[in-house]
Amino acid sequence: MKADRGRLAFTALILLFVLFFIVTSFSYEHDARLIPLLVGFSTLVLVLAVLVNEIHPVSIIEKMNVDWTKDLKVQESSPKKKEKVAAKKLLIIICWIFGFFLFIFLFGFPISIALFTFAFLKIEGKVSWAKALLTAVIVSAAVFVIFEWAMGFGLFEGVLFGEIIPPI
Amino acid sequence: MFEAFTDALGYLTDPITITYIVLGNITGLIFGVLPGLGGAAALAILLPLTYGMDPMVAMFFLAAIMGAVPFGGSISAILLNTPGTAVNAATCLDGHPMAQKGEAKKALEIAATASGLGALFGVFVLILVLPAVRSVILLFGPPEFFILFLFGLATVALASMGSFLKGLIAGGAGILFSLVGYSMVFGDLRFTLGSEHLWDGFSLIPVIVGIFAVxxxxxxxxxxxxIAHGEASISGRSFEGVKEVFRQKKNLLRSSFIGTVIGIIPGIGGAAANFVAYIEAKRRSKHPETFGTGNPEGVVATESANNAKDGGALLPTLGLGIPGSVQMAVLLGALVLHGLTPGPLLVKDHLDIVLALVLGLVVSSLLASTFGLLTAHSLAKITRINVHYIVPVVLSFCFVGAYALRENIWDVLMALVFGFLGYGMIRFDYSKICFVIGFILGVYVERSFHQSLMMSYGSFRIFLERPITLFLLVLFLFVFIFPFVKKKIAVRNNNS
Incomplete structure (x- = not known):
């Protein structure tokens, strides 16, 4: 059986996270590193087991990886999640969402929400100009009214409009 | 207990509380109707709005969302054959065939009545059991809580989506992420990579919004x-479904009982309750051959079970700090946000909060059934909206919600990063609920671990010397060993 590269990459990413926590823990005092090391090493063993399983899909690890509640599973997500997703489409969605964040960073919430909603509906949804424009205005206004007026939160106004960036 | 009950009841007559219950109800119904989003996403997105609210009002609001989601899900299950949430999956089996036969109105009435009565049953059991839980809780100290958490995580990992190993990995990763930032126990900064933003650790809201909604x-x-393609038409005689539910008292009680019991088991959740109740109703029916062709018994069983399970799921969530379902995991986050410590002491010290949730759930379930029934046709139309409308609208609220609490733009980035992590978890079968349980309870685990060691002057034997910890450890080992033993027996039986 051929290993799934996406699956492998995701497991490797988790492995890196866990390794980071383990390695960094050694620089702390004994008590402060106890739980991170206990949890880190236990998780590391499990990640390695899953990684071996994913490189050699039919292995002893898979035999151990029993699933006695398969009929009683908690469905945590939408049923169509297993559909094969084209990498290109995923990349486009990533760009949209990161782009949205970048716009918020530069122009603040009200403008970015209106722009993102309009652009997403027009380009991805292929809806009419009027519908896209109307939705964009309504969503942006709703966010402004609920969060800024009703609840008193100060929405981020964007670095281009003088908003101070908090330390990262 | 009586004082706390009257306190909670007093809030229920307050116009502000009533307004929030109605708002929560409408939101819950909408999120319930939309497949994939469901209760956890609704709670995650609306959690920031509760910050600054009186915790009691916030609990009524959140309970209102939770109570309305299952009936919202049954609307799309019956009318469009698309379950709004996983707990409504079995409702499609008989609910949609009923709609196809022109009995949509009857099916919806059955769902509404059975949902309301099921919720009442679950909550009734919860109120009966709570006093007993309160006395047991006094036996729990830091060592018991530490082992209880490990046991809970293992149980949830075993029952939740994806493999057992991946569930445990997700739980471990959740604990590790919760340790980032300033440690209250040791007074130093850990794993911040020099980032000032991470001094306070990962903020709860961006993590939950990212993992569950983004x-x-x-x-x-x-x-x-x-989302759905079917035609939603509602026809049939009025109140026929309500009468039908009362004709099936045994089925209703049995299914509600199944739902409540399954709800109590951490991690198994409503999807299982739904199917087990359905199978049991079919087994005991005089006409099992008609199941799947539009038999009202099937709808009564599934709908009463999936609402009864919420009352049951509140018991481990509030009494022990171990969530009984995905949305209960988010509810734990809500408790933390309002300065309440999930776990055994919650029932002892904040019974009013617990009762607010209980009462909120009852009122909301009844309200959702009534309101949902009146607006089912319009609500079902939501599923035929192009998803390209839903994505920017809900994403905007997600990002503003992530930002609002600390008014920090980097929290939006965090929600985005955890959103992609959550998407990876969906695609590659890692349990999101395990991750969130680990993340929310990680800090308490570390604290109880060190408190235990302080109590025993650094000896690990404390975990083996106390009766409850010993009992939980045996259960913990059983949870690990049982699947392997079961598989071995199955292999041997197959060979022979």
């Missing part, structure tokens, strides 16, 4: 099109 929106965006 990840599902990515899924929606990738899928495209409309």
């Amino acid at each position: 990840s599902e929106l990515i899924n929606y965006a990738l899928r495209g099109g409309t």
Whole structure:
């Protein structure tokens, strides 16, 4: 059986996270590193087991990886999640969402929400100009009214409009 | 207990509380109707709005959302053969065939009545059991809580989506992420990579919004099109379904009982309650051959079970700090946000909060059934909206919600990063609920671990010397060993 590269990459990413926590823990005092090391090493063993399983899909690890509640599973997500997703489409969605964040960073919430909603509906949804424009205005206004007026939160106004960036 | 009950009841007559219950109800119904989003996403997105609210009002609001989601899900299950949430999956089996036969109105009335009565049953059991839980809780100290958490995580990992190993990995990763930032126990900064933003650790709201809501929106965006394609028509005689439920008292009680019991078991959740109740109703029916062709018994069983399970699921969530379902995991986050410590002491010290949730759930379930029934036709139309409308609208609220609490733009980035992590978890079968349980309870685990060691002057034997910890450890080992033994027996039986 051929290993799934996406699956492998995701497991490797988790492995890196866990390794980071383990390695960094050694620089702390004994008590402060106890739980991170206990949890880190236990998780590391499990990640390695899953990684071996994913490189050699039919292995002893898979035999151990029993699933006695398969009929009683908690469905945590939408049923169509297993559909094969084209990498290109995923990349486009990533760009949209990161782009949205970048716009918020530069122009603040009200403008970015209106722009993102309009652009997403027009380009991805292929809806009419009027519908896209109307939705964009309504969503942006709703966010402004609920969060800024009703609840008193100060929405981020964007670095281009003088908003101070908090330390990262 | 009586004082706390009257306190909670007093809030229920307050116009502000009533307004929030109605708002929560409408939101819950809408999120319930939309497949994939469900209760956890609704709670995650609306959690920031509760910050600054009186905790009691916030609990009524959140309970209102939770109580309305299952009936919202049954609307799309019956009318469009698309379960709004996983707990409504079995409702499609007989609910939709009823709609196809022109009995949609009757099916919806059955769902509404059975949902309301099921919720009442679950909550009734919860109120009966709570006093007993309170006395048991006094036996729990830091060592018991530490082992209880490990046991809970293992149980949830075993029952939740994906493999057992991946569930445990997700739980471990959740604990590790919770340790980032300033440690209250040791007074030093850990794992911050020099970032000032991470001094306070990962903020709860961006993590929950990212894992539960943004990840599902990515899924929606990738899928495209409309959510459901069926025709939603409601016809039939009025109140026929209500009468039908009262004709099936045994089925109703049995299914509600199944739902409540399954709800109590951490991690198994409503999807299982739904199917087990359905199978049991079919087994005991005089006409099992008609199941799947539009038999009202099937709808009564599934709908009463999936609402009764919420009362049951509140018991481990509030009494022990171990969530009985995904949305209960988010509810734990809500408790933390309002300065309440999930776990055994919550029932002892904040019974009013517990009762607010209980009462909120009852009122909301009844309200959702009534309101949902009146607006079912319009609500069902939501599923035929192009998902390209849903993505920017809900994503905007997600990002503003992530930002609002600390008014920090980097929290939006965090929600985005955790959104992609959550999407990866969906795609590659890592349990999101395990991750969130680990993340929310990680800090308490570390604290109880060190408190235990202080109590025993650094000896690990404390975990083996106390009767409850010993009992839980045996259970913990059983949870690990049982699957292997069961598989071995199955292999041997197959060979022979």
